[in-house]
Amino acid sequence: MDAATVTCATCRTKNQVAFVAAEAPRCTQCHGFLPWITQAVDSDYTVIADSTTVVVCVELWAAWAQPSRLVGPLLERVVAERAGRMKLVRVNVEDARRVQSKHEARLVPTLILLWQGEEIGRHSGALQLPELRRWVDQGIATAFRPAKTPS
Ligand SMILES: [Zn+2]
Numbered sequence: 116m117d118a119a120t121v122t123c124a125t126c127r128t129k130n131q132v133a134f135v136a137a138e139a140p141r142c143t144q145c146h147g148f149l150p151w152i153t154q155a156v157d158s159d160y161t162v163i164a165d166s167t168t169v170v171v172c173v174e175l176w177a178a179w180a181q182p183s184r185l186v187g188p189l190l191e192r193v194v195a196e197r198a199g200r201m202k203l204v205r206v207n208v209e210d211a212r213r214v215q216s217k218h219e220a221r222l223v224p225t226l227i228l229l230w231q232g233e234e235i236g237r238h239s240g241a242l243q244l245p246e247l248r249r250w251v252d253q254g255i256a257t258a259f260r261p262a263k264t265p266s
Pocket residue numbers: 123124125126127128142143144145146147
């Protein structure tokens with residue numbers, strides 16, 4: 116199974132972080148949450164994007180798209196700040212035409228927020244760090260809003 120090596124920002128322990136898991140990853144040493152940054156292609160997209168209980172941000176990117184190169188590092192930062200509450204799934208559209216067409220994402224980059232398989236937010240094109248933070252936090256708030264009680 117795919118995994119990434121992530122160094123804990125708190126205690127500097129190196130951890131293996133699995134791409135597929137229900138719960139957000141924690142450091143084996145200090146048990147703090149770790150940033151959850153994964154990659155997917157057509158064949159493993161569904162299991163990586165739909166297997167978790169946290170909010171998923173799908174980043175449809177391409178090396179040739181200038182705004183992708185700007186948004187990528189900002190996303191990494193935002194996801195690290197929200198460790199334990201979200202998962203980033205990076206999808207290079209060159210390797211994932213089916214994922215791109217499933218989400219009808221004509222523009223690159225397109226960011227999609229998913230919660231329990233449902234789309235709860237979408238943004239296409241470049242954006243600045245404060246906007247990105249606001250957009251992600253809105254999505255997280257939508258996902259964790261208490262269910263309405265039937266009247
Ligand atoms: Zn740690």
